[in-house]
Amino acid sequence: MPFTTLIDPQTLHQRLHAPDWAVVDCRFDLADPEAGRRAWQAGHIPGAVFADLEQVLSGPRQRHTGRHPLPDPDALAAWLSRHGIGNDTQVVAYDSGPGMFAARLWWLLRWLGHDAVAVLNGGLEAWRAMGGDLDDAAPERPGARFIPRPGSMPVVDTAALAREPEGWLLVDARSEERYAGESEPMDPVAGHVPGALNRPFTRNLGPDQRLQPEATLETEWRTLLAHAGGRPAAVMCGSGVTACHHLLALAHTGIEGVALYAGSWSEWIRDPERPVRRGRTP
Structure with a gap:
């Protein structure tokens, strides 16, 4: 059964290297937009790719839109495919702790028709408190094909x-x-x-x-x-x-x-x- 809302750090640790699993680091700071990327470069859950809120999880800001419009479904699907995330991949999203940015990726994937996505409950702080390791290497994941089905969330x-x-x-x-x-x-x-x-x-x-x-x-x-x-x-x-x-x-x-x-x-x-x-x- 896929994880569809939450996953705890212990379970993620056990499944971290399972085939067709992907971990996505969604850390972000609204006051310092580059802080999340710097934090990911300094240390992240092993194998985690970085998804920038403004470059990946949002579309371009227009005159009549809010600060973080929804991304184009095909553009997000292309990013997912490049990072080895296909329609059968179990995705785990995390941020520094509360889940406020990880939940954005969770919702976007559900919106695109992908139910196998969960937020790491407690985020990176819970992972570290459990004794989970960090890695500063950029992961190399084989490409995949993600076919979006937008409109799956109201x-x-x-x-x-x-x-x-x-x-x-x-x-x-x-x-x-x-x-x-x-x-x-x-x-x-x-x-x-x-x-x-x-x-x-x-x-x-x-x-x-x-x-x-x-x-x-x-x-x-x-x-x-x-x-x-x-x-x-x-x-x-x-x-x-x-x-x-x-x-x-x-x-x-x-x-x-x-x-x-x-x-x-x-x-x-x-x-x-x-x-x-x-x-x-x-």
């Missing part, structure tokens, strides 16, 4: 939300301060989409940076999604990256069907006519 765009804002339950994964408009380090406008509820992605995590127990997550998420009242639900954040962590948590509890608002806040505010709300209430 997505909602800005036009649909702007056209019928009350027709969706939006859940914003940013911090309470950013949601309220009290702090905005990344985007030129502070606040949130009117009506959106706030659940920072960090609430999915325990103190060890691993996902909370499945039962806890399911209870919390079902309570939150009850506010939908029959409406479809979507998750968002600043640019469609950390929102994927919510979708990972939902999938781990067996809750499917929640959409990603890929453009998120940084795309919503591209049009100054779109409404903005500040404060800690929807």
Whole structure:
């Protein structure tokens, strides 16, 4: 059976050199875009290839898009193929710990129709705490062929939300301060989409940076999604990256069907006519 949401460090260690497994390092720092690559070069899980958030896991930024548009499916498929990842490969994604960037790759692969992808629970810190080795060599993997099947995960765009804002339950994964408009380090406008509820992605995590127990997550998420009242639900954040962590948590509890608002806040505010709300209430 493939791993489809999470994998623990011990299991990865046992399967690290298994045929047709691939490990992908997704470390990134929004304030220092080259930090992830430098960290990978300094030391990574043996055999791990590096996937840059802005060069691989996002498409080119345009005038009307958010900061991290979805990549072109064929371009991402070509990158996967070059790095030896095919449609039968078990992929394990990791970042420094919380999974906020690894979850982006997890969601993208699911979006392309590839279910055999899991996030390393606790990330590199959990790997090192277990005593896992690091390697600074660039891996040499034979090429493969990845055929994308885009559309396998639900997505909602800005036009649909702007056209019928009350027709969706939006859940914003940013911090309470950013949601309220009290702090905005990344985007030129502070606040949130009117009506959106706030659940920072960090609430999915325990103190060890691993996902909370499945039962806890399911209870919390079902309570939150009850506010939908029959409406479809979507998750968002600043640019469609950390929102994927919510979708990972939902999938781990067996809750499917929640959409990603890929453009998120940084795309919503591209049009100054779109409404903005500040404060800690929807």
